[in-house]
Amino acid sequence: MNTLPYRNPALPVNERVADLLSRMTVEEKTGQLLQPEGGWQSYTRNGENISITPEWEKKIVEQGIGALYGLHRADPWTQVTLEKGLHPRHSAIASNMAQRLAVERTRLGIPMLLSEEAPHGHQAIGATIFPCGISLGQSWDSVLIRKVGAIIGSEVASRGGHLSYGPICDLALEPRWSRCEESFGEDPFHAGILAAAIVHGVQDDGGMGRVRCTLKHYIGYGATQGGRNGSAAHFGPRELQSVYLPPFAAAINAGAGSLMASYNAVDGEPVIGSYRLMTEVLRDELGFKGIVVGDGHAAENLYNTYRATPTGPAAFAEAVRCGTDLSLWDIAAEYLTEEVTSGRLEMSDLDRAVGRILEMKFQLGLFENPYIDEELPEKIVCSPSHREAALEAARAGLVLLKNDNSILPLPANIKKLAVIGPNADAMYNQLGDYTAPQPEGIASTPLSALREMLSDCEITYARGCGINNSDTSGIFAAVATAQTAGICIAVIGGSSARDFNACFSVTGAVDISNAGDFEMDSGEGVDRCTLGLRGAQQEMLEAIHAAGVPIIAVLIKGRPMALPWLKEHAAAIIDAGYPGMEGGTAIAEAIIGAYNPGGRLAMTAPTEVGTLPVYYHHQEVGWNSYLESDGKALWRFGDGMSYTKFEYLDCKISSSDKITPKTGINLSVTIKNIGKIAGDEVIQVYVRQEQAPFSRPAYTLQAFERIHLKSGETRTVELTLSPKAFALPDRTGKLTRYPGEFKIMVGGSQDANKTVVVEVV
Numbered sequence: 001m002n003t004l005p006y007r008n009p010a011l012p013v014n015e016r017v018a019d020l021l022s023r024m025t026v027e028e029k030t031g032q033l034l035q036p037e038g039g040w041q042s043y044t045r046n047g048e049n050i051s052i053t054p055e056w057e058k059k060i061v062e063q064g065i066g067a068l069y070g071l072h073r074a075d076p077w078t079q080v081t082l083e084k085g086l087h088p089r090h091s092a093i094a095s096n097m098a099q100r101l102a103v104e105r106t107r108l109g110i111p112m113l114l115s116e117e118a119p120h121g122h123q124a125i126g127a128t129i130f131p132c133g134i135s136l137g138q139s140w141d142s143v144l145i146r147k148v149g150a151i152i153g154s155e156v157a158s159r160g161g162h163l164s165y166g167p168i169c170d171l172a173l174e175p176r177w178s179r180c181e182e183s184f185g186e187d188p189f190h191a192g193i194l195a196a197a198i199v200h201g202v203q204d205d206g207g208m209g210r211v212r213c214t215l216k217h218y219i220g221y222g223a224t225q226g227g228r229n230g231s232a233a234h235f236g237p238r239e240l241q242s243v244y245l246p247p248f249a250a251a252i253n254a255g256a257g258s259l260m261a262s263y264n265a266v267d268g269e270p271v272i273g274s275y276r277l278m279t280e281v282l283r284d285e286l287g288f289k290g291i292v293v294g295d296g297h298a299a300e301n302l303y304n305t306y307r308a309t310p311t312g313p314a315a316f317a318e319a320v321r322c323g324t325d326l327s328l329w330d331i332a333a334e335y336l337t338e339e340v341t342s343g344r345l346e347m348s349d350l351d352r353a354v355g356r357i358l359e360m361k362f363q364l365g366l367f368e369n370p371y372i373d374e375e376l377p378e379k380i381v382c383s384p385s386h387r388e389a390a391l392e393a394a395r396a397g398l399v400l401l402k403n404d405n406s407i408l409p410l411p412a413n414i415k416k417l418a419v420i421g422p423n424a425d426a427m428y429n430q431l432g433d434y435t436a437p438q439p440e441g442i443a444s445t446p447l448s449a450l451r452e453m454l455s456d457c458e459i460t461y462a463r464g465c466g467i468n469n470s471d472t473s474g475i476f477a478a479v480a481t482a483q484t485a486g487i488c489i490a491v492i493g494g495s496s497a498r499d500f501n502a503c504f505s506v507t508g509a510v511d512i513s514n515a516g517d518f519e520m521d522s523g524e525g526v527d528r529c530t531l532g533l534r535g536a537q538q539e540m541l542e543a544i545h546a547a548g549v550p551i552i553a554v555l556i557k558g559r560p561m562a563l564p565w566l567k568e569h570a571a572a573i574i575d576a577g578y579p580g581m582e583g584g585t586a587i588a589e590a591i592i593g594a595y596n597p598g599g600r601l602a603m604t605a606p607t608e609v610g611t612l613p614v615y616y617h618h619q620e621v622g623w624n625s626y627l628e629s630d631g632k633a634l635w636r637f638g639d640g641m642s643y644t645k646f647e648y649l650d651c652k653i654s655s656s657d658k659i660t661p662k663t664g665i666n667l668s669v670t671i672k673n674i675g676k677i678a679g680d681e682v683i684q685v686y687v688r689q690e691q692a693p694f695s696r697p698a699y700t701l702q703a704f705e706r707i708h709l710k711s712g713e714t715r716t717v718e719l720t721l722s723p724k725a726f727a728l729p730d731r732t733g734k735l736t737r738y739p740g741e742f743k744i745m746v747g748g749s750q751d752a753n754k755t756v757v758v759e760v761v
Helices: 013-024 026-032 056-060 089-104 133-137 142-158 188-206 239-254 274-287 314-322 331-341 347-363 374-382 384-396 446-453 475-486 536-544 564-568 583-592
Strands: 043-046 050-051 068-069 112-115 163-168 214-220 256-259 291-294 398-403 415-420 458-462 490-493 551-556 572-577 645-653 665-673 680-687 701-710 712-720 740-747 754-760
Touching: 013 347, 026 331, 026 374, 043 089, 050 056, 050 089, 056 089, 068 564, 089 112, 112 133, 112 347, 133 384, 133 572, 142 163, 142 188, 142 374, 142 384, 142 551, 142 712, 163 188, 188 214, 188 239, 214 239, 291 347, 314 331, 314 347, 331 347, 384 583, 415 446, 415 475, 446 458, 446 490, 458 475, 458 712, 475 490, 475 536, 490 536, 536 551, 536 564, 551 583, 572 583, 645 740, 645 754, 665 680, 665 701, 665 740, 665 754, 680 712, 701 712
Parallel strands: 068 112, 112 163, 163 214, 214 256, 256 291, 415 458, 415 490, 490 551, 551 572
Antiparallel strands: 043 050, 398 572, 645 665, 665 712, 680 701, 680 740, 740 754
């Protein structure tokens, strides 16, 4: 068999694919499209002894499944614990065991793809946990994000994984949506730059040539109606091109090997059942060449939810026709052979999907090297350098939103300090969703880090209250603790920490009625209809403020929140998002001045929920106020402060000020740190089109760069705006340049105070 053409690595991949396809039965072909639910149940572990279960041995050998999902996954949703789950070395052993069944006990020896969740680190026991997407977005640092991607890729690869589920390219335009934390934010350009950085990091730098990213969730999944996860999206071809496609296009141009089709419908058309979206737009317009994976049971939803097909198998066949290649959990996919033999699915459609899957397996070298070195994970996973990168990312995502009278950083000789709040010493609350169980003490918390760094300071702690429950019995102790110290660090916000005792649906939604003292207010399936602090947190803060104690608020949360009282009454505010395993250290460093925060918000925060939507690039209108409110945002996309100040000295065009269809603009921006300490500035470049035949945003972000300047340092930075920055989609969605003037605005926020004007000809 080793002399067969498909076994010859010297042959072109397309020839190997064609040869292998010609040798496969219909059953072997349809088997390649299968990725059954429950890969975490495919093994048993007794101490160091691991074995594949008989049920899964049958799936791999007799069904010839093409991919195995979540072999390494551990979390409350899967009910895989530290005791039952796969630690780093176990993962490699289990990967090899499962792969041997496919390679050595099937007729053609086709290896499996091992798919793993990795949105902010591999969702496996022992992995490095980076900040969630929204915190990474707050870094505005593509170089750092590529480094994060490289580490994620190396850890997934070392354990035997091939498809890394992430980055999330959805734009988060609706703060009530449960999955805001996974997104890089609300801006198409900003999200695209960071998504491309992750792809380059995972696939080009760290994945040993064995890992491909799976972009989530194509398309419009974040444009959720009413903030409800998976609900309908409503936008036309112009918004599709200008808002929702750019992050995916950027990641595809970076070489992303895989993509996940979403649950939702766009303008009433289920995405996974749309030939227009899945083939004409994705393949023909964007040039995507990789494999498409349906989201969990998404293909079956064409039958179960949308009632678009007469049966479940017909639903999966329709998804394949439209462009889906690989199932995720669809039981109906097991009946695909009948759809082919009956003529309801053409063999050419099946061959196209199978061919793409086989092509990836050849490209990854799995036919030549299907197994992983079982000693590798312990050398790589969560190494000291990886933890240092997690700390770097946590620091970069901190956003200083308020600092009255420069109360921060705290003086070095501070003698007393109160730390209160439900997130002050709650490790899981700062890690975010899609996180594996952690051994005690593996991650720093703000309280533990402050106690370590301020060894000569008397630090007292009171939890005060929980995230969700309304129990106020701990508020008195919290106020007394704050009064005794005279200054208070209030670590508040939300949590995506799942509970092993709670019940979850297949999409991650929690049964609140059966959740007990449940901390989650965010994370997949936990949507909200209000955006204030939950439980007794607001009451606790007001009591501390009434006692005359200055409040330094640290927000640990997965979405923007409506907190006008806090903005008015807190002395200082730091937004940390979900900062990951080193988040406590990063927060403590910022509080004492060992690190100068330089992040900027990646999502607009509303003043109240009734003013939604508030994302900055909304279509321009002649009015913005309500009867009860002016409708203005509490904090805007791009907002953030520093312990130092920067001055923009000059901004000029260093190329022609006339733009043709093939040219963009090169900008030269000169900045000086006029403060007393070193710090980071985020240069933001916005473009405004003065006249066009369509409604458009007042301005859109088209370039950015984060730079570090010493006190007194001046630097000139070159930035490039592509020709696309000066184009609008026409009525059909095709990008078109309309002649006229464009204003380019440069600064450290949307209040860009340096402008130049260019002309499109």
